[in-house]
Each structure stands twice: as C-alpha cells, then as structure tokens.
Amino acid sequence: DAGVTQSPTHLIKTRGQQVTLRCSPISGHKSVSWYQQVLGQGPQFIFQYYEKEERGRGNFPDRFSARQFPNYSSELNVNALLLGDSALYLCASSLGGGTSTDTQYFGPGTRLTVL
Amino acid sequence: AQSVTQLGSHVSVSEGALVLLRCNYSSSVPPYLFWYVQYPNQGLQLLLKYTSAATLVKGINGFEAEFKKSETSFHLTKPSAHMSDAAEYFCAVSVTGGFKTIFGAGTRLFVKA
Numbered sequence: 001d002a003g004v005t006q007s008p009t010h011l012i013k014t015r016g017q018q019v020t021l022r023c024s025p026i027s028g029h030k031s032v033s034w035y036q037q038v039l040g041q042g043p044q045f046i047f048q049y050y051e052k053e054e055r056g057r058g059n060f061p062d063r064f065s066a067r068q069f070p071n072y073s074s075e076l077n078v079n080a081l082l083l084g085d086s087a088l089y090l091c092a093s094s095l096g097g098g099t100s101t102d103t104q105y106f107g108p109g110t111r112l113t114v115l
Numbered sequence: 116a117q118s119v120t121q122l123g124s125h126v127s128v129s130e131g132a133l134v135l136l137r138c139n140y141s142s143s144v145p146p147y148l149f150w151y152v153q154y155p156n157q158g159l160q161l162l163l164k165y166t167s168a169a170t171l172v173k174g175i176n177g178f179e180a181e182f183k184k185s186e187t188s189f190h191l192t193k194p195s196a197h198m199s200d201a202a203e204y205f206c207a208v209s210v211t212g213g214f215k216t217i218f219g220a221g222t223r224l225f226v227k228a
Contacts, residue, residue: 004158035218040220040221041220041221042205042207042219042220043159043205043218044218045215048215056215058215090159092158104161105161106151106159106160107158108156108158109157109158
C-alpha cells in the first residue's frame with residue numbers, strides 16, 4: 001500500500017511569491033495534518049483537517065491556509081513568502097477523527113527554499 | 116498548555132552500548148506521549164506511544180520508553196545500539212480532545228563503531 005505522498009519534493013521560490021504544497025493521505029485515512037520543520041528544530045503544527053473541515057490551527061499567520069478535498073487529499077498554501085518560511089513541510093495522515101491517540105503517518109515532506 | 120523538552124541535542128554512543136534519550140513534558144491534563152524517528156531526508160516514523168495503559172511501552176526496533184508521572188518524564192531506551200539507529204529522535208505530546216501534537220526540538224543520535 002502506498003504511504004503518504006507529497007509533491008513536489010523540492011521547491012525554490014523568491015520572497016513575495018505564493019506556493020502550493022500537496023498531500024495525498026493513505027487510502028482510507030480521513031484526517032490530514034500539516035507541520036513546518038525548520039532546520040535543526042522539531043516539527044511545528046500548522047493545521048489539521050478532518051472530513052474537509054479545519055479541526056485545529058497552530059500559531060501561524062494568515063498567510064498560511066489549507067484545504068481538504070472530497071478525496072481527502074490536501075493542499076497547503078503560503079502567500080507572500082518570507083525567507084523564514086524556508087523549511088521542510090510535512091504532511092501526516094491518520095485514520096480516524098484526529099483524536100490524540102490516532103497514529104499519524106508522515107510523508108517524506110516538501111523542502112521549500114525561499115530566496 | 117503542553118510542552119516538551121528533550122535534554123541533549125546530540126547523544127553519541129558506541130555500537131552495542133545502551134541508548135538513553137531524555138524527554139520531559141509539561142501538561143495540565145493527562146498527556147499522550149510519542150517518540151518518532153527521522154532518518155535523513157525522510158519523514159517521521161512512529162517508534163512508540165503512551166496512551167495511559169501500561170507505563171512501560173515497547174516499540175519497534177527494540178526501543179522502549181517508561182512513563183513516569185512523578186518525574187514528568189518519558190525517556191527512550193534501547194539496550195544495545197546498532198549503527199542503523201543513527202538518526203534524529205523526537206519526543207511529542209498531545210492531549211485528549213486535542214488535535215495538535217507538540218514536538219520537542221529533537222536529539223540526534225550518533226553511533227560509533
């Protein structure tokens with residue numbers, strides 16, 4: 001079975017541009033979460049979606065937005081990119097309603113570099 | 116609010132030696148605790164999780180962790196290190212009804228031959 005897939009694997013943008021990252025969860029999983037991992041740090045929670053509704057939001061500015069589609073795939077959008085947005089963006093999927101004990105399965109991430 | 120502190124950003128052990136990675140948490144309600152491993156250029160893989168059942172949790176690849184409420188700790192151990200254990204390890208916490216997992220800063224494990 002395919003795991004969590006993310007695209008693209010690498011991305012280079014310039015300051016002020018907009019970017020869209022994509023995530024396909026494991027088949028049957030209805031919950032998707034997004035994390036930002038800056039080099040040398042642990043992942044920081046951005047969003048969680050379940051059944052196409054936002055269930056949780058981390059401490060990120062409104063430049064960050066996301067959505068989940070009827071097939072449970074998800075997109076993360078970041079507008080007006082800043083140098084500090086350079087990071088590995090991780091997507092995780094889980095089976096159920098995103099409760100705390102659901103096991104999250106992580107994708108390989110998208111490496112975003114902002115110049 | 117919940118938080119996680121991992122003591123030691125780098126830990127170096129010899130092959131065959133005990134691995135001990137330290138994690139302390141802060142939570143006002145009973146927490147759920149996790150250890151993840153990240154290999155270079157890969158996503159995170161769950162090693163084990165504590166969900167209020169047995170306090171000693173066994174995970175994959177010979178790792179285990181013990182939940183100690185009195186010490187607010189959830190240290191990760193492995194009796195004998197293998198070269199393939201070299202990676203970044205993250206401790207994480209979430210709480211009942213929450214949809215947010217909080218990760219520590221990570222500990223990089225080096226294994227010497």
